[in-house]
Amino acid sequence: MRSFRRGRAAIAAAALLVTGATVLTVATAPSMAAGCTGYVGLTFDDGPTAGNTTTLLNTLKANGVRATLFNIGQNAQNNPSLVQAEKAAGMWIGNHSWTHPHLTQLSQSQINSEVSQTQQVLQQLTGQAPKLFRPPYGETNSTLKSVEASYGLTEIIWDVDSQDWNNASVDQIVQAASRLQAGQIILMHDWPANTIAAIPRIVSGLSSRGLCAGMISPTTGRAVAPDGGTPTNPPTSGPPTNPPTSAPPTNPPTSAPPTNPPTSAPPTNPSGGCTATYHVINSWTGGFQAQVDVTSSTTITGWTVRLTLAAGQTISSLWGGVNTGTSGQVSVRNASYNGTVGPGGSTNFGFVANGNSSPAPSGLTCTPA
Incomplete structure (x- = not known):
């Protein structure tokens, strides 16, 4: 942050790009x-x-x-x-x-x-x-x-x-x-x-x-399709990742507005060391994208956030952390790059989940390492 045996090539047209001593096919x-x-x-x-x-x-x-x-x-x-x-x-x-x-x-x-x-x-x-x-x-x-x-x-x-x-x-x-x-x-x-x-x-x-x-x-x-056409069998749902088409607001809010209330859970700080705050970024039929912000009042070098998903909610992908929980019990440990949080600082992890975004997960806690 690297050589491999090449398989049978399926190449329509080829050229050579030469840069110094490097030749790229x-x-x-x-x-x-x-x-x-x-x-x-x-x-x-x-x-x-x-x-x-x-x-x-x-x-x-x-x-x-x-x-x-x-x-x-x-x-x-x-x-x-x-x-x-x-x-x-x-x-x-x-x-x-x-x-x-x-x-x-x-x-x-x-x-x-x-x-x-x-x-x-x-x-x-x-x-x-x-x-x-x-x-x-x-x-x-x-x-x-x-x-x-x-x-x-x-x-x-x-x-x-x-x-x-x-x-x-x-x-x-x-x-x-x-x-x-x-x-x-x-x-x-x-x-x-x-x-x-x-x-x-x-x-x-x-x-x-x-x-x-x-x-x-x-x-x-x-x-x-590579030519920009629609797939023969398009998905029935998925995160709407395209940005807004309207002009940016003069003074935009600091977080995305909820799309299907209730989409947030109150911050919790049971240990006194870190606080976890949950909110939904986007939602669509059959799924949603959420983010959990981790803040700290003191310097911590690692954290674990725990929460319980509502019935019908399952995580399909997660970034910024590693989920060591099972089923609806989610236990996210920080990734290697975002474990340290200074006083008044913050970091986050996010995930895409199946199911309805409401109600918000329960039992949200943050524990410092």
Whole structure:
């Protein structure tokens, strides 16, 4: 935060991009439209990175698939030839902020800087401004959404978390991908070796279920055919990840408004060390996206949040933490990158769940490590 045996190539056209002593084979992968009953979005965050992105591109091409790559702006600036290789390989390129910060902890002007710098460098390198934005850590709020809207960006979270950032094995990454349904999106990353090793098996598993890799529609935020068409078997539900189309408010609220009250639970602080506050970010028929904010009155180096889901609610993906609970009893331990919280500071984790967003989960507690 890396070499693999290439499988049988399915490459429609090839070219060579030479940069210094590095030679990258790039190609436009076939759309795999024939025989597809639906499409899914394969996404890879945090690139481009020297020593990783080339292998990722070659593996995707060898397996005849295209993917959406959410690039970090400063990585793109430092590796311009790799961004151009991504474009030449037929990949879709999205904005993943300039430095990968916790955007929900920044001011609107700071968020704007993170988004605008990345838009600018990616447009310079590819000739086209990104249309998709993935917030680092999946953390979002209305301030960020208003900035996204001002640049015409559609916010893309995910339906399935591969957990490759959490050292998931190849088998675990493949198993996560097996949960994908038509229209859905999986979170993966540019840098884990296990992710690249899992790609051939992911593609084979999808194909066996009539699913193909597609593009993410800037209009709906869902996976569609590579030419932008609608899938043959579109999903009946999913998180509405596209940003608002109206102009950003002059003084936006600090959190997204509830969409299906009651959507929040009162903050709890039984231990005196940390406080957990739950609120719903988005809801749709059959599912919702929620976020839990963790604040602390003293310095803590780790935390665990516990809550009980309401009847019919089940978590389908979670980020910013590790769920060690079972069934409706959720026990989320901090991820490695967000365990430390200073006095008056905060962090959060989020999840996508099946079921109705109301009532809110009960028994919300936060315990410091």
